[in-house]
Amino acid sequence: MKTIIRPLTDLSKNMTVIDDYAVKKNLPVYITKGGSSYLVVLSHDHYEKMQEEIAFLKRLATAEAESRRGELIDVDDLGKDLDNIILEEFRHDDREKSVPRELES
Structure with a gap:
């Protein structure tokens, strides 16, 4: 650069x-x-991109440290947790009126 x-x-x-x-x-x-x-x-865009990269690297470092300590999450459990988070976002977002069919129980 x-x-x-x-x-x-x-x-x-x-x-x-x-x-x-x-x-x-x-x-x-x-x-x-x-x-x-x-x-x-x-520039504001450059600053925001740097902040996003820093946040990503922090999450990555945290995940690596958790992995080294044996704090692993089952992939199926992670998928269910993510589905629940997305479903809650749709339910609480007034702009969206419908929940995606694949997330409906």
């Missing part, structure tokens, strides 16, 4: 340049103050 480093003064003087890199090219822009790291400017 290309590294973009800009001085703090660019936030007010050259925001279009920062916007071009952060939003249009979807690259993080590292802002310096006095020659040292100060801020990182990201």
